[in-house]
Every structure is written in structure tokens, then in C-alpha cells.
Amino acid sequence: MRVLLDGLLRNRKALVGAIILVLVLLAAIAAPLLTQYDPSARVGRPHQPPSWNHLMGTTRIGQDVFARLLYGARTSLAVGFGAGLLITAVGTALGIIAGYRGGKTDEVISFLTNMVLVVPNLPLLLVLAAFIGQASPFVIALILGLTSWAWGARVTRAETLSLKQKDFVKAAEMIGEPQWRIMTFEIFPNLISIVGINFIGSVIFAIITEATLEFLGLGDPRAISWGTMLYNAQKASALSVGAWWEILIPCFALALLGLGMSLLNFAIDEVANPRLRTGNWRDRWILLARSGEGRL
Amino acid sequence: MNHPLLSVKNLTIDYIGDRKDFRAVDDVSFDIAPGEVFGLAGESGCGKSTIAFAISRLHKPPALIRRQSKILLNGRDVLDLTPQALAAFRWREVAMVFQSAMNSLNPVSRIGDQFHDVLMSHTTMTKAQARERAAEMLRLVDISPDRLRDYPHQFSGGMRQRIVIAICMALDPKLVIMDEPTTALDVVVQREILQRINDLRRTFGFSVLFITHDLGLMVQFCDRIGIMLAGRLVEENAAEAIFQTPGHDYTKKLWSSFPSLHGGALL
């Protein structure tokens, strides 16, 4: 854990990713301070291009795009992190239980996991959302959490299997620790980097998928989120009438948040898997080789 | 020794780290005469494989061979070779058996192809000649030539190691580096393989750089032995002498950790 944090603090990708995430977070929290407009109210004439009054223009029904963007960030982040947490919790728990208990338990969980992995995720979500009707962001987070844990479970299981053979687990078994204690206090702490990658990957997935479901018209169109912004803009043919701001601005917001989260993810991957790391030594090596101090 | 085949001089190798470097090989010098078997012994992590890699110039960053180092093969510094000369030099002059027997054959290509690629890129042989040569080499290590079309996983560990040795012989090299060629194998197979190497050596007359943990094995197999400790070569002498009258304290300690040598002459 310490090593992981230490490594992350010194990683450039992690730094940039964290800065992006914090900026979006601050913008979401401080939304009422940054704009005077109500995000769902009609506050201007339709399809106004960006101006001093409306920094990012207005939508077809005259809502302020900047205000919607700021308040929408709250939804995207909440759904992303909420669903991400749920996905990770379910995946990690199932993975550890399957890997550690083995036997029948493992067979059942693995079968389920593999099953979920071969049923295409987006089409399944489309069907679920369609039957729920106009799904609120909260409901979307919930169904994401319940349908998307399979990848995490598989990876966690594989790692648990190898941890199970380690001495400290054997020692804990020897002194008769109960299974749940071994799983929570011996195995889980050693999976922390996998859990981290799983969590951030799940957050990215949830943010993207929420936006996609809403864009496809399965969300609640009155909710204020980046996905519904895209949906309303697409329905208003924003691009063909030249109102690019209505569509490109939530696009860039999604891209930026996705980028920030991915950078964090790659950083954890590098810190956890030393082979992928391009450390400081490379610069030092090149310097020495160039100055003729050594060769290969 | 008037004309050593291989002459390593002041070999110093660092692994460059993020803040400070790790000196894996520290000012090591030794010679190997034509036809001689030179043994390198020492505990795990003392830098044996690092030396072996340097001789074939296989290192990649973060390894760095320091400026003062020289590796002369027949008087020519291996470290000065151009990329083309290096490609021609590898395997033709120095061939190598790697530490893990199981893992040094490409798992997705046929044994025959792993002979062919080396023969085709170093000689002007035709396909048929290459096949003939490969069959001949396999026979040398007692493997039937009709198994050339098989994949590595179809052979046992000992057979795979013999195949690697056969590939080593394909170009008739002057020096064969053997980095713990028998660690992964059981004692009987181990002996069998060493026996085979020794026969081949008599036939072809190449020199061997032999690396191992197993001092008993080493004394029986090598002409001369170098003892390494933490990157330095602390003692170097004829095998007999190292065994009978070890000079360095570390060598004595090494002997005492091997109380019973495999009795009898192996070779």
C-alpha cells in the first residue's frame, strides 16, 4: 500500500490524471458559485453561440450550456464513482471467494462470471433500461453495478489463486483463523493494486456507459447529466443547424474526464507491474551511454 | 597461456538504477584457452549470468558495460563489433545454453525451424542441406531426426536441453557458454548431458565457459575454476588446486557447504 502510494506520487501520469480529476470535482462542487443560472431553466434565447452572458452558449430551448455542464458533472461523477464502487465491491468479493474457497463455490461463481462475460454488455443494458422505462441516473448506476462485475471477478480470482499458496496465508490457516478473516485481512490487502485498477476502470466504464445509455434515449431526459445533454443536442440536430457548442462541449468534458481517469489507471498499472515502468534510470542510462562511460 | 581464445579484461557491469547504480560485475579478468573448460562458480546473484550475457553482447538497458571493459575473442574486442559483424559473430563464434532448460526453445515453432533459421542466416546452405545438417546434429545428441517436425512441448526437459546443445553445435562455434545447463534436470539426466557435452568437446574442440552452483559437478568437469563473490572474481586456479588448497576464505566456506562430493570421476 505504502509502496503503491509512493510510486503514484512520483508518477507523471498519475499527477496529470489527478489534476484533471480534482478540477472536474471542484467544478462540480462549486457549480452554484461558478454560474448564476439554473441548469434546467430557460434563461436565454434558443441556440445562442457562446458569449459573455452565456459562456458556452445556450441549448435549443434556451438553457445555459455552462450551467448544465457544471451540474451535469455532479451526475457523471456520482454515477461513475457510485457504480464503480458497486462493480468493484461485487467483483472483488466474488473473485476472492471463488479463488479462496475453490471447489463447488468456485465452479458456480466462475461459470456465472464466464456467462456474464459472453453476453454483450451494452445490448443487455439496453434491454434492462428499456424495461425500466426512463431510468434515472441512480437506477443506471445500480444496473451497471449488478451487470458489469465479471471482468473484475475473473482477474481477482486468478490473483487470489496464487496468493492462496503463499506462506502467510498458510500460516494463518495453521493457527486456525476463520476463512472470512483470512479473506479480508490476509488476501484482500495484497490485492490492493488490482482492486485499484478494477475500481478506476469501472468508474471510466460507468461514466462512459451512463452517457451512452442516455445518449441512446434510455435515460430520464429531465435529468441533468452529460449524457442527456448529448441526447437532447442530438435530438435537436444541433450539428446540422450549426449549434456545435451544444454537442461538442459535453463531448470534450467526457473526453477530459475519461483521459484523467485513464491516466490514473495506467499509472497504477505501471506502479503495480514493474516491467511496464519506464523509470528515471532510462534517462540516466542514456546519459552515461552518450558520454562514453559505457556501452552494451 | 600464450594465445587465449577468450580474454576478459577488467569487465565491469552496472545495472543503472533510478537513483544509484548496482555494480553486478566488478573488474573481472580471466582467460580461456582453446579447448579448455573454464568454470565460474559462486552463490546466486553474484553476477555469473551477467558475465555470460556480456560475452554474447546480449545485455539490454539497464545493464551498462563500463568503458574500461574488454572482451577479446581471438584478439578482437567483441564490444567494438558493428551490428553486422555482431550478427555474424553470434552463434558462429560463441553459442550459448541458457539457464532454464524448459524455456529456451521458441514454444510456437518446430524444432526443425529453430535449426533452419540459424543455419540459413549464417550460411549459404539450401533448405535440403540445412535439413541434413539439423538431422546430423540431432543424431549427435541421440534424438531421432524424424522429430524435427515436432514442437518443443513434445519433448522432455532433458531432451529439450540436448536439442539446445545440438543447436549450439550447428555452426561449429569456438566457445560455448553454458549457464547452469543442468539445474532444472535430475541427477541422472544431468550426468548424461555433461557426458555428452564432454564427448562433443573432444570431437569438435570448442572451449566451454561453464557456470553452475554445484561445485562438485564443477570440479569433475572443469580444467580451471574461477570463484565469484558479489561481482568480484576472488580466486582463480586449476580445478584440482581449488579443491585441494583453496586460497580464499570464501572458497573454503563454499567447500564446507558441500560436505559430500559426488564420488568418483565422472569423465
Place this chain on the structure above:
Amino acid sequence: MAFLFRRLGFYLAAFVAAATINFFLPRLMPGDPVQIMFSSAGAELPPESLQSLKLTFGFVDGPLWQQYITYLGSIFTGDLGRSIKYFPAPVTAVLGQALVWTVGLMGIATVISFTIGSLLGVLAAWRRGSAFDVIVSVGAIFATSVPAVVTSLIVVFVFGFTLGWFPSGYAADPRLDPAFSLQYIGSVLYHGFLPMVTLCAVLTGGFAVTMRNNMINLLGEDYVVMGRAKGLSDHHVMIWYAARNALLPTVSSLAIAIGTILGGSLVTEVVFNYPGLGNILYQAILARDYPVIQGQLLIMTATMLIANFIVDVSYVLLDPRLKGAL
């Protein structure tokens, strides 16, 4: 052979699972689901469609298990019911034609981006730390982190609307009759170009990262080092020793990526107004055409399972250690 049969059995089970979800969802709706669907679809439906809608969801007289058997039976005989929006067209007909475009788009994009992505990953890993590696790695991070919706919208904005280089709708010029003529094929290529490029842009980065990581993880393997020690040319070792082995884990990760590819292609089709499954589905969602939405899940699942099976077979063919499995 046994291995592949086991996989087939598993796929069958997965397909039944998807069908089971379809069967139970309407039954979990409060009230009379068929009535609700009927009314939410608008009032213009002929009354006889109510009956066919009931059949579509397996609401026959009898206990639940009997309904279930009937439902599975009709699905396995290729009857997915009738569409509400295009009543009385059967769902299979509505989706069938669209499927051709989707599979074409998806298949070609997968092949192209897998090839390019893997190649980039191989080269980047081989020249680790070089400028090329940095460009590929950073580019891949960008490509993988931007949602497909966003990429599609930006591409359509720039090339479709602003520059006007490419059409932003339809699979071919609607004035042309589908025929095996040069003009028609040209039109198909012209119309398919942007969605194809977008989909490739979305997918390539992921394949590059996977391949690069797999390569890096095996560059230290003894057989790769032995390939170098043998004095073979650099690109021979790179391709036949390193990349050829790194291909195996990359191909097996392709199986998991297929879901993402499907999702990406659905979204791309909607944005480009491309008449594949995604677009039909979009229309179906707007019209709350439940039979089509459900049918899409089954067809997508089948597509995914077939793709998975292709991956299984190619894995077995690529890895000589599994020779006995075929």
C-alpha cells in the same frame, strides 16, 4: 475437439441465459406488461397486434414453465415475434438486414484495427522508451479513454458537417438501387468510410496497449534472448520469437474486447445514421418497440458467441501446444 465441444455447450448455455432474461423481464413489470407496451407504443396499432405481441413474449395459456418452454422453442426456431413499430414485420426481418451492415462494419473494423494496433504495439515494445514508443503509448491512452460516442460525434462534426468531405448518413446513396455494380459498391465504401475510420480509431489504441504489454512481459523470456544470441536479424527475432508468442494472449483478450467492439459499433451507427443494428435499435428505443429491443439482445449475443468461437478456434490453431484440442 473435446475442448471446442465444451465451449460450444457453454455458448449454448449463455444463449439460453440471455433468452431467459428476455423471458422474465416483461413478467417483472408491474401491471399487465403487454397492455403497457401496447399503449406506450402509441395508439395506431391494429388490435390484432395485441395478440401477436402476447405471443412474442410467450404469454400463452398455461403455467409459467410451459410458457418458458414455448418461448424458448419459438426462439430456437428463429421466431422472435413481430415488431410494434413496423407491424406486422417480424423482428428477424427488421434486424436481419441491419445485421449485415453491422457485421460488415464491425468485422472489417476489427480486422483493420487489430492488425494496425498489434503492429504498433509490437514496434513500440521492441523500441521501448524511444520517441515512437512514447507517441504510441500516449496516443493509445487518448484513444482508449475517449468514449465512442464522443469520438463519433467529433468525427462527424469535423469531416461530415464542417469540411463536408464525407456523407453523414445511410450506408449508400439512397437514390441508387442495391446492385453488384461498381457505382453502388463505390457508394457503399464512401458512406462506410467515416464510421469505419471512427470505429478503428476507437479500437486501435486498446489493441496497441494490450500487444505492447504482452510483448514487454515476454521480451525477457529465454527463447527471445536465445533468438538474439543466435545472431538472427532483429526483425526476425521481433516477429517470429517475440510477436508470434505475444499474439496468443492478445488473441485471447480479443474475446473479451468483442463486447466493447459491439457496443462501439452500435453507438457509431447511431451517430452516423448508418442503417445497422445500432440505428434500428435507436429507432426502436425511441418508439419503445420492445420486441425489437429484446430481439437485438439475442442477435447480439449470438453474434458475440460466434465471434468468441472464432477466437477460440484461432487460438487453438495458433498455439501448437493445443494441437490435440482440435
